[in-house]
Structures are given as C-alpha cells and as structure tokens.
Amino acid sequence: GAGVSQSPSNKVTEKGKDVELRCDPISGHTALYWYRQSLGQGLEFLIYFQGNSAPDKSGLPSDRFSAERTGGSVSTLTIQRTQQEDSAVYLCASSWGGAEQFFGPGTRLTVL
Amino acid sequence: AQSVTQLGSHVSVSEGALVLLRCNYSSSVPPYLFWYVQYPNQGLQLLLKYTTGATLVKGINGFEAEFKKSETSFHLTKPSAHMSDAAEYFCAVIPYSSASKIIFGSGTRLSIRP
Numbered sequence: 086g087a088g089v090s091q092s093p094s095n096k097v098t099e100k101g102k103d104v105e106l107r108c109d110p111i112s113g114h115t116a117l118y119w120y121r122q123s124l125g126q127g128l129e130f131l132i133y134f135q136g137n138s139a140p141d142k143s144g145l146p147s148d149r150f151s152a153e154r155t156g157g158s159v160s161t162l163t164i165q166r167t168q169q170e171d172s173a174v175y176l177c178a179s180s181w182g183g184a185e186q187f188f189g190p191g192t193r194l195t196v197l
Numbered sequence: 198a199q200s201v202t203q204l205g206s207h208v209s210v211s212e213g214a215l216v217l218l219r220c221n222y223s224s225s226v227p228p229y230l231f232w233y234v235q236y237p238n239q240g241l242q243l244l245l246k247y248t249t250g251a252t253l254v255k256g257i258n259g260f261e262a263e264f265k266k267s268e269t270s271f272h273l274t275k276p277s278a279h280m281s282d283a284a285e286y287f288c289a290v291i292p293y294s295s296a297s298k299i300i301f302g303s304g305t306r307l308s309i310r311p
C-alpha cells in the first residue's frame with residue numbers, strides 16, 4: 086500500500102475489556118514495529134517482528150500485552166483486561182530491513 | 198544502555214529566526230541518528246537521518262543536522278523559522294548493536310511567534 090495503515094483510529098473501552106489494534110504495513114516490508122506514545126512515558130518501543138517471528142519483545146509492559154503477525158504482513162496488538170494506564174497512542178511502523186522506519190497514523194486508545 | 202537526551206521540552210522562536218533543537222546521545226559506537234516531526238494529531242514523519250558518510254545531513258522543509266562524534270550530538274537547525282514548523286520534534290537513535298527498535302528522546306515542542 087501507499088503507507089502504513091492502522092485501525093481503528095480511535096478506540097474507547099471500559100476498564101477490564103480486551104482490545105485489538107491492527108496494523109497494515111507497507112507492502113514488501115519485512116520488519117514491523119509497535120510503539121506506544123503516552124504523556125508520562127513518551128515514545129516507547131513495544132515489540133519488533135521480522136517476518137512472522139518476534140525476536141524482540143522486550144518492550145511489552147506486562148503479560149496482558151501480546152502481538153502476532155501473520156503472512157509476514159498484518160499485525161495485531163492485543164491488550165487484555167485493559168487498565169487506565171494503557172491509555173495512549175499506539176503506533177506501528179514498518180521497514181524493508183534498513184534503518185528507516187515508516188510510521189502509521191496511530192490508534193488512540195482511551196480506557197475509561 | 199543507549200539513551201537520547203533532548204535539551205528543552207519547549208522551544209519558542211520568532212518567525213524568521215534561527216531554529217536550534219539540541220540532541221545528545223549516549224553510545225559507545227556511532228549509531229544511526231534521526232529526527233522525526235509530529236504535527237498535531239498526526240503520525241511521525243522522518244525529517245532527516247544520518248547513517249554513514251557526510252556528517253551534515255539535509256532534510257525536508259529546510260532542516261539540517263550535523264553529526265558530531267566528539268560531542269555525541271546531532272542538533273537540528275533551520276535558518277529561518279516558518280509558522281508551519283510548529284510541531285513536536287523527536288531525536289532518535291538505532292544503535293549499531295541492533296537494527297530493530299528506535300530509542301526516542303523525550304521530544305521538543307517548537308512554537309513559532311508571529
């Protein structure tokens with residue numbers, strides 16, 4: 086596609102509910118990244134995929150967070166039993182393997 | 198551990214004035230260095246990057262940055278600010294030790310006074 090797309094653009098959920106965030110990377114990009122942007126923590130790395138495998142999950146804040154990537158393309162970030170501190174903008178980026186990462190517009194998650 | 202320090206969470210300059218946003222990194226080897234810009238309610242856009250070669254890097258919208266290894270700095274400059282430059286700017290690194298995650302600075306909000 087023309088760029089990285091993410092859905093939904095906004096998500097409001099109640100505390101304790103599960104949410105799924107989707108990322109469609111640029112076609113042909115083998116690497117995919119998830120980041121989180123919040124007022125208190127700035128921009129934080131969450132997880133990195135190379136193909137369908139995740140060699141670096143070091144940024145996932147707790148076991149409530151998980152992500153998968155299928156077919157070397159679309160990725161889903163799942164947050165179980167959401168908490169208010171999960172409220173943030175979740176950014177996805179993709180790369181062909183070089184240093185430059187291309188970012189999507191983000192999903193703004195609000196946990197009430 | 199790698200880190201990125203941006204001096205000044207908020208910088209305000211007059212339209213037409215020089216823009217200088219400061220960034221220092223900690224790394225035992227020169228990393229890949231980036232400046233990203235984020236306009237309100239939008240995603241991150243790459244302004245410029247340094248990987249190898251010439252240490253003075255030119256980017257979009259008239260911005261440039263110079264990699265100074267001796268000072269571990271990568272400051273962003275623009276000779277003449279425009280109202281449309283108002284945004285949040287993030288300095289970032291990818292260490293040579295990893296081609297994966299980006300480590301971001303805390304960001305600098307640039308305001309432009311008429």
